[in-house]
Amino acid sequence: MKTFNMKSKAIMVSFIALFAITFALSTVVAQGFVDITDVEFNGISMSLDNVVNAVAIDASESVPVEVKFNSLTDIEDVRVKVYIEGFKNDIEDETSRFHVLGIGNKYVKRFTLKMPSTEDFDDLSDDVTLLVRFSAKGETSFEETYALKVQRNLHSLNLLSIDLSDVVVAGNSVAVDVVIENNGYDRLDNVYVKASIPGLGVSRKVYAGDLAPTIDGFDDDINDAVVKRVYLTIPNNAAPGNYEIEVEAYNYDASITALGRVVIEDVQGGVLPSSTSKTISPGQESTFDLVLINPSNRMVVYNIMPEETKGVLVEISDPVVAVGADSSRTVQVKVRATENADEGTYIVTVNANTDTGVTKQVSFSVSVEEPSKVGITGNAMGTNNTVVLTVVLVIIFAVLLIVLIVLLSKRPAETEEFGETNYY
Numbered sequence: 001m002k003t004f005n006m007k008s009k010a011i012m013v014s015f016i017a018l019f020a021i022t023f024a025l026s027t028v029v030a031q032g033f034v035d036i037t038d039v040e041f042n043g044i045s046m047s048l049d050n051v052v053n054a055v056a057i058d059a060s061e062s063v064p065v066e067v068k069f070n071s072l073t074d075i076e077d078v079r080v081k082v083y084i085e086g087f088k089n090d091i092e093d094e095t096s097r098f099h100v101l102g103i104g105n106k107y108v109k110r111f112t113l114k115m116p117s118t119e120d121f122d123d124l125s126d127d128v129t130l131l132v133r134f135s136a137k138g139e140t141s142f143e144e145t146y147a148l149k150v151q152r153n154l155h156s157l158n159l160l161s162i163d164l165s166d167v168v169v170a171g172n173s174v175a176v177d178v179v180i181e182n183n184g185y186d187r188l189d190n191v192y193v194k195a196s197i198p199g200l201g202v203s204r205k206v207y208a209g210d211l212a213p214t215i216d217g218f219d220d221d222i223n224d225a226v227v228k229r230v231y232l233t234i235p236n237n238a239a240p241g242n243y244e245i246e247v248e249a250y251n252y253d254a255s256i257t258a259l260g261r262v263v264i265e266d267v268q269g270g271v272l273p274s275s276t277s278k279t280i281s282p283g284q285e286s287t288f289d290l291v292l293i294n295p296s297n298r299m300v301v302y303n304i305m306p307e308e309t310k311g312v313l314v315e316i317s318d319p320v321v322a323v324g325a326d327s328s329r330t331v332q333v334k335v336r337a338t339e340n341a342d343e344g345t346y347i348v349t350v351n352a353n354t355d356t357g358v359t360k361q362v363s364f365s366v367s368v369e370e371p372s373k374v375g376i377t378g379n380a381m382g383t384n385n386t387v388v389l390t391v392v393l394v395i396i397f398a399v400l401l402i403v404l405i406v407l408l409s410k411r412p413a414e415t416e417e418f419g420e421t422n423y424y
Contacts, residue, residue, distance in 0.1 A: 032134060032142045033075045034100060034107075039132055039146055040066040046146050054127065054147035059118035065093070065111040067132055071100040077137035080109045084128050084148070087116045100136075118152045119183045124213060125151035152213070155253040156184035157191070160225065162247050167263045171236040171298040174262060180249045181225040182211035191251045195230040197262070199243045202232050208249070236298070236355055238264050270295070271302075271352045277365035278335075285336035288364050290350065292331060294323040301355040304331055309348050311341040312366055316350070337368045344368060 038047040041055050042063045057063055065082050078100050083092035093111035100107065116128075128150055133143035160179040168174040176195045182188045188211045196203035208228050215224050232245075243264055248257045270293035278286040294300045302321045306314035317332035335348055348364040 033072055033078075033136055033139050034069040034134055035072055036067065036069045036132065036134075036144055037106075038066075038068040039130075039144070040064075040068070041130060041146065041148070054149040056149045056151065057115055059115055059121065059150055059152055061115045063113050063115060065113055065130075067109045067111070069107050069134075071102055071105045071107065073100070073103060075100045075136045075139060079135050081133045081135075082111045082113060083131055083133070084113065084116075085131070086128065087120055089116070091116060115150055118156045119158045119181070121150070121152055121183070124185055125149055152183060152185045154185045155188065157181070157188065157211075157249045157251075157254045157256045158183045159247060159249055159256055159258045162258055162260055164245070164260070164262060167265055168234055169265050169296055170234050170238040170240070171296065171300075173231045173233045176230045176232065176245070176247065177227065178230065178247055178249070179225060179227050180208055180211070182213055183224070184213055184254065186253075187212050188251050188254060191226075191249060193228045193230060194248045194250070195232055196246050196248075197232060197234075197243050198246060200235060200238055202234070204230055204232055206230050234264055240265050271360045271362050273362050273364065276363070277367070279367040279369060280335070280337050281369060281371045282337050282341045283339045285334055286366070288333040288335065290331045290333050290352075290362060291328055292321055292323050292352065293328045295326060299324050303353040303355075304333075305351045305353065306333070307349040307351065309346055311344075311368070312337050312346050312348060314348055314350070333364065335364065335366050337366070341368045343370065 038045055040046070042057060042065075044055050046055075067080055067082065076099050077097045079095055079097055081092060081094040083090070085091075091113055093113055095109050095111075113130075126149070128148045130146040130148050131143050132146070133141060135141040158181045160181050161177075162179075163177040165174055178193050178195070180191060180193060182191075191208040191211055192205050193208050194203065194205035206228050208226050211226065212224050230247075241264060243262050245260045245262050246257060247260065248255060250256070270291075272291045272293065274289035274291065276288075278288070280286045290304070292302050300323050302323060304316045304319050304321065306316060313336045315334040315336070317334070318329075321329050321331055323329045333348075333350055337346075344367070346366045346368065348366055350362050350364070352360045352362065354360075
């Protein structure tokens with residue numbers, strides 16, 4: 001009876017051993033052409049450190065990964081890839097092709113994974129899966145999975161958007177609209193937003209308040225994001241061009257900076273002459289009207305300066321003119337020909353300099369001719385017309401006087417009439 005029991009036990013042990021060997025072989029086959037012995041994530045061994053649930057890691061961190069395995073056969077063109085799915089940006093790293101030689105040889109492949117950024121999480125933490133994939137030429141690919149838990153950084157700010165006008169006129173203000181979010185793990189108190197243009201020395205900050213890490217559905221005053229507007233005033237003398245604008249959100253624990261660009265243009269004012277050509281005689285003058293237009297929303301100061309022109313004298317009625325926002329002013333430019341000015345055409349140039357340093361030029365054409373040749377456009381012609389009219393009137397008066405004298409000299413003598421004498 002004992003002998004029978006001993007034989008039964010031997011048979012059962014053999015059966016168990018055979019089952020174990022069969023299971024081990026099936027496991028090897030299931031694993032494919034290599035046997036993964038360990039995956040070490042950020043220094044934590046998945047096999048040796050008794051990882052029960054998941055390995056915790058902070059967002060945005062660059063994490064080293066080591067994959068250790070043994071060869072089960074000779075195989076060519078092997079690749080190992082580690083990756084995490086489910087995020088906007090690819091989180092992956094991969095080896096180049098290599099050969100696995102022999103049976104039982106040990107291999108180690110090292111990788112670096114950049115964890116998803118803290119703003120990629122809607123919740124304070126997220127469960128993700130690390131995948132380790134093996135592929136080879138002519139072999140069926142296989143992969144293993146490992147649980148990870150990625151959590152937000154303790155303190156973190158994010159600039160969700162920055163909106164501002166691409167072009168602004170010197171002297172005006174530009175509004176910078178900023179959306180700030182707390183995407184950290186803890187509450188952030190006393191957050192500020194600062195906008196600046198370093199190239200112009202312009203800067204301003206506003207208070208954004210306290211930001212919670214998540215939205216409170218029961219209290220509208222507790223939110224994880226806020227919109228703030230910062231006004232920057234561009235100096236009147238800012239040179240036109242492209243400028244870098246810097247936006248920073250910060251508090252005692254965290255800060256973030258973003259850069260943008262803004263184009264600054266000079267005031268698009270206008271300098272328009274009412275007429276551009278006139279004719280005068282030597283010693284006479286004429287006046288041109290110069291209209292200064294300011295379409296901007298700030299006052300512009302013009303400095304009117306004529307250039308020297310030989311033969312004519314130029315005088316500006318108002319050399320310095322302040323033109324209000326969205327308005328215009330008229331300045332008179334008086335041009336006088338000298339007594340000994342030669343006949344011909346003279347070009348008079350007037351410069352209108354703005355307070356931002358931009359110069360606009362206007363040119364006038366002045367023809368100098370002798371009085372008998374002056375056209376109807378000059379003041380001299382008006383003077384000549386008066387003289388001619390006076391001469392004509394004098395001649396007419398003289399003619400009338402002569403006619404009157406002639407008529408008086410030819411008046412007939414009166415006939416003497418005698419009455420009849422009556423003697424009776």
